[in-house]
Amino acid sequence: MDLLRFITCGSVDDGKSTLIGRLLYDSDSVSLDVLATLEKKRTATNSTDVDLALLTDGLKAEREQGITIDVAHKYFTTPRRKFIITDAPGHVQYTRNMVTGASNADLAIVLVDARQGVIEQTRRHTLLASLLGIQHFVLAVNKLDLVGYDEAVFERIVADYQAVAKQLKLASVVAIPLSALHGDNVVRRSKQIAWYQGPSLLEHLESVPATTDANPNEPRFQVQYVIRPQTEELPDYRGYAGRIQSGTYRAGDKVRIWPSGLETVIDTIEVNQQPVAAAVAPQGVVLRLRDDIDISRGDTIVPIAAHPAVVREFEATLCWMDERPLRAGRKLLVQHHADVVKASVTTILQKTNIETFESQGTDEAKLNDIVRVRIKTALPLVADEYRQNRVTGAFILVDDQTGATLAAGLIAATDPEYFTQEVPAETVFSI
Structure with missing residues (x-):
């Protein structure tokens, strides 16, 4: 069986942890001792349903606050495929954790609360997932039970997200209406949503083409x-x-x-x-x-036939993760897997507006900003453009004094004359 890595993302309290818990629970992927613990907690709280979020929210602070803080990985298998799930935090404060989780994912499930619709964090996580090279997206419109399983609500959210998908030129998006709390359309198709004729979430996950080696011809x-x-x-x-x-x-x-x-x-x-x-x-x-x-x-x-780029200057897209703003001239370290070199951000070229996805001029990058920069390194760096190789095109920026991670970076151009990007094919959007 092949393997599919996917991440759940979106805004805080959209039900990501509950959705993963429901996938594990309804696919019989929870061990007996964990089931016993969940049942014990349900009985102690006099609840009618088990708290499925407990299957992923392992930190004490997460259980106390009712939000996901750290990235959680879960593994399960069906007769058709193996899965690695990444539960990413939705709070804007923990955007860096979402970037970490999405860096190895093949598919992104973008959850939207049916009562809230598409909001800023939905757009930010979709943008980050697309920048990180994820090809397959699922728009999971959750908590439909709280709006009476209204088809019109679902269609309105789909239309809003379709506009986002076209702006970002996403390759493929599938929209699924569901209720993670009650299990509607998660593992099995729901009678409550009879107007929807598509696959359940698990059925779709089992059928998505698995990602192969990003660049088999360039070892x-x-x-x-x-x-x-x-x-x-x-x-x-x-x-x-x-x-x-x-x-x-x-x-x-x-x-x-x-x-x-x-x-x-x-x-x-x-x-x-x-x-x-x-x-x-x-x-x-x-x-x-x-x-x-x-x-x-x-x-x-x-x-001998391979052609990596050996550079001392390149352009990159950064997700800035530090409270202190980034300004041109900042000296830091580029960590490219095992290779660590001294470097300087020579120019901040532009910033992405989260609302419009348009580029705008800026002289600094603040926390969670997505910016295009030019970096110069003290020693040669052997790398590739991210669009050609997701592994060798990624790096992080590190504070040379404290060792703190400052940004996640994607190499956009290794040729100084390169300033344009390929335009992906038209978005395929299905419901």
Whole structure:
């Protein structure tokens, strides 16, 4: 069975944790001991229903405040597919956590409270998910039971969100009316919403095409750790451990080390300390090379035919996550997976207006702003544009004094002459 990673996002109190709890509960993916605990809590509170949000809201503060603060991951399996669910916080204060959760997702479920409709946080999370390269969106209009399962309410929200989808040129959006609290259209189709003829949420999740390697023709491997045991049994062992970020690596491949540009050959590929003929993304492997070359943590090993960008200046889209505003000239660190280099934000080019999605001029980025910037690094960075490779095109900005994460970044352009982006195909919007 293949794997689908999806994230639930939207505004605070739209029912994201309850929806995930309902998916797990109705698909029989909750263990017996957890079920017993839920039933005990239900009895203690004299409630008619179990509190499904408890399946994801694990922090004490989350249970006390009734909101999601941290990112929670849940796993479940149906006869057709395996799933990894990311429950992201809806409060604007925790937007950084949502960005973290969405970075590895294949699909985004955007929840909207039927009583509230499309609001600013709905637009912000949709924009962030689209920037992060998510191709499939589900508009889940939740809490329909609180508006009498009114079809007109659903259609009005769909029309509002369709305008957002067209502005962002989303590739595919499916709208589903539901009530997570009562289980309507979550796992099984609801008799309460007879006017809706489409699939339940789970039926749709089981049918969405799984995402494959983002760029199989451009293999990437970044060294995370150099293994030198220097024992009597292995006096000359030298291995380079890391995760294959994209593509396929084979023993015998002629490769180039970046940023040095030196060439050698892959002598052996090891997986779980056993030699293999080939390995593919996202496997963790150890590469042993034919020649002794000066290779350090953060260096990139690619086949000779691959073409990574080796840059010291690039443009990027940032989601700024710090209380202190970002201004041009700020010195910080760029952490690109295992590679960390000193850098400076030389120019803030523009900011995205959350209401209109239009770009506007600005001289600073405030908390949760989405901005386009130009960054210059002290040492060469081996990377790709995010639209070409989601793994190697992502990075974070780190405070060089405190180590705090300041921003999540997506490389938009590695060529200084590049200022335009591809226009995606027309949105496919279905109900």
